[in-house]
Amino acid sequence: MMYTRAPQPITFPETLRPDARLLIRGGRVVDPAHGVDAVKDLAIADGRVQEVADAILPERGDRIIDAAGLLVIPGLIDLHCHFHDLFDVSTMPATEVVAHGTTVALTPGAGNTLMAPALLGAEVDRGLPLHVGCYIGAAAVLSTRASPEQLIAYFRGELPDSTRLQVISRNPITNATGSLAVGLKDHMGHWILSDEDLETCFAITQQTGMLFMSHCQDPEHAERLAEASRGRRVLLTHATAAGLARDHQGVTVDFTTAHLRRSRGLRDGILIDPRAQVTARDAIAGGRCRLLTSDGPCNATMKGFGDARENIPCLLELAEEGVVPLPDAVAMMTINPVRFAAEATGQRWWTQELGHLGAGARASAVLVEPHAQRAVMTLVEGRIAAFEGRCIRSAHGAGGWVSRTGLRPRVGVGDLPLYKT
Ligand SMILES: [Zn+2]
Structure with a gap:
């Protein structure tokens, strides 16, 4: 022995x-x-x-x-980071962005489906190293049989299951998790909403405390959204310089970090025009834009305009080059986004906890x-x-699910039994 x-x-x-x-x-x-x-x-x-x-x-x-x-x-809060979006089949973007300082990431669309909270929620339950949440694509929401009133009840978590199965989805998990979405997403590159549908989006988001974001690199689209908002809250994300031409009550804009860098970014997204960059930096210096987003993870198929690797260099360069002092630059990806979310959702937990x-x-x-x-x-x-x-x-499992009403350690769909006896 x-x-x-x-x-x-x-x-x-x-x-x-x-x-x-x-x-x-x-x-x-x-x-x-x-x-x-x-x-x-x-x-x-x-x-x-x-x-x-x-x-x-x-x-x-x-x-x-x-x-x-x-x-x-403080850990970076990214209101616009394309996790698990169209075509992405890897969980690697989550691990990569956390290495570049992102600790909360909200993904727009995540496939533009009502299943997004269930699919991404399953990843949370399997263990992600950062907090994630998602917006749902407006086209998916508006294509159901549900009336605007039923959609409002659905996102409030108040629509009866029997009704949800008739007007929202035949998937009970989709039905049970839809209200966990943090907001609705519009995107004029995927679809152009009718005036009536746009109005429904404003009604849903206003009455449920959801964020409403629209991609707005197109100046005409930005103008249309600003006009349609009539004082109601909307986030015009990766704003164009032209989209900032007039002040609109209720309209909040953000810029993509890659666009603001000296180098104008890693060249993997869309290169900003140097004159537009000057206008964007002026808007930040003048306090007209107080939010920054990555509009992209790192190595992923679904690139937006930017990349999460640009976030920290961008914050440092804005300070070094005297656009804003360093604390103001840091605020644009820490306290400012959670203040915006707290106001839009009417929930104080954002600013208390994050x-x-x-x-x-x-x-x-x-x-x-x-x-x-x-x-x-x-x-x-x-x-x-x-x-x-x-x-x-x-650290996988340190992250939870970001809903409007709070941060949940688990969603409860990642370990559902396949069979039940
Ligand atoms: Zn985007």
């Missing part, structure tokens, strides 16, 4: 426990929601921010990260090496989700 007793499991010192308190020390903390821009320590415990202070004394068992020379910013580093916030943060313009480490729910450009696989 080689062994006389079973091998004993290795016991690690307390400091290596993955659930021990995490201290990020000596980084330049930029937390625009709280007016913080200074070298500070950040303590994270139980997935939440415990405190940010000038100096936090380590306690026995703390894990410590030396962040000297790094920026420490987009900042105040005590009690969900502990999502990015450590940024400013000279290399890249994320060194991304934390999601206090877990190290990515390090040195790679996703940490043990």
